[in-house]
Amino acid sequence: MVTTVEIPTDMELVYKYPESLTPRSTHYCPGCTHGIIHRLIAEVIDELGVRERTIGVAPVGCAVLAYEYFNMDFCEAAHGRAPAMATGIKRVSPDKVVFTYQGDGDLAAIGTSEIIHTANRGELITTIFVNNAIYGMTGGQMAPTTLPGQVTTSSPRGRDVETAGWPMKMAELIGMLGGAVYVTRQAVLDVPSIRRTKKAIKLAFQVQLAGLGFSMVEIISTCGTNWGVSPLEALDWAKTHMLAYYPLGDTKVSDAVRELMGERVTPFTMVKSATEL
């Protein structure tokens, strides 16, 4: 028996299911943070009122079925190629809002070339990069973001940096590029970090809408299933170990983005910025 409760007219509706999400349940594991990130993106797209002109590009990885959960036009890219596909879409549809949703294998291993060149060209797209330090969908193998010493199904004695190299700090790397105007690393490990992440996602989309350049939000996330811990332990592990290696914060905020945020940019900085071009 379903009981319908009328919302009293004198009360303001402050929280509802985002229009930008479909009513489906996700396939994500218990405790996975993809669901939170999906919701944040959906809330931002709702708030900006751009759902009907947004086109998303899904990756290969755990979020391969993201198009099932977002209520908007979507396509599914080949592994790592989402930024190239998004480039193709945006170049022929400059009035649309285009974003990629990518994991660490997709963006930081097989797709490094595409993300670097897309960012460097300053494509007017937004990338949401979910870093959980492991390959989730294929069963917990070592990722380019796996921490030194971290045990995975393909680094059974822990990641050996002598043979496997170092975890990739993508926000720092992408932040260095001329076409990237807003790059930040955030987390979804507790309420304050989730709220900051939403703000960052919103700014990243606003940067695209303002036509300022490429924007990327790296999000430190968890994978309790493949880390072999409970959802709560996963949040603690990420806070203790991942945040130590992947510091949170902005790696690139261009002067134009600062102006967009309403920050005063001194004339000196602006001149410097112009000559840098």
Place this chain on the structure above:
Amino acid sequence: MARELWEGNATIAEAAVRAGLEAFFGYPITPQSEILEHLSHRLPELGRVFLQTESEVASINMVYGAACAGARVMTSSSSPGISLMQEGFSYIACSEVPAVIINVMRGGPGLGNVAPSQGDYFQAVKMAGHGDFHPIVLAPGNLQEAADLTVLAFDLAEKYRTIGMVLADGSLGQMMEPVEMPPMRPVRPPYERPSWALTGAEGRPPNIITSLYLVEEVLEKVNLRLQAKLRQIAANEVRWKEYSTEDAELLLVAFGTVGRVCQTVVREARRAGIRAGLLRPITVWPFPSARIAQLAEQVRGVLVVEMNAGQMLEDVRLAVEGRRPVRFYGRFGGIIPLPDEIMPELEKLDAETR
């Protein structure tokens, strides 16, 4: 319109512009870089999209994206670059979005060289990527055809929502000939993009373009639909040209540049008293098998000539089905067989089958 002297690669590029090309994504590689160069000034001056990419992998995935958005889009490359694009071809074919690919073949395998070759026939016709699909493959034999078939590639790609590939070679890309350019078509405005395209879900349910079907029965259904489409293409779109086949006793089969060389062979053979004819496939997929089978009933033997180790040869043999002897002559490494080399092969076949 008047005939003008055009270089082969520029011919293809300009024909694409006139076919209503909205966006080009490409990476330089010899012997086709002039396509990219021509479009680098032509598309921006018309307010259309040109982008030199970081790799052929990026090119094909940008093409995939722009195609999903409903734009008329193409890329061009040469053999090694085409190999890099093959994953993308497979996604495009399964997603059923239209795209045009130009392959100006060069010598291989490996880095090979930059001379003309037909070594990518198998790749284009038989195994353009993983899974069950074929692009529509058009093989021009001269620059007028290069222009006309480029336009046709767009029309067929859009009609069947698949890949239209122009399979040329380095000699076609680099030669110059008089060409009557196709008329300039207007570019389709964004608001006229197809209903399946990703244009933003404004007042309609979302459009999803994917090549992922996790449920076996669903993926089988997708494959059955793709196969039905391929059969439809095979029934409707086979194209070829014939030279002196009416009374031919020996049949030459050759495509592209070497098909043109074989026109000379037919003339010389007839002067020497050998009644030879030539069938030159224009579509190598779908292949003119039925017509070759018909001609096999009429002739004493068939000679296939290619600039490879005998790739189309297999399709000719499948069409002839052992009715007549099928011989082969080929050169590799970027060498174009000359009439003087082909004639003795034809004379041998003539003697063998008398």
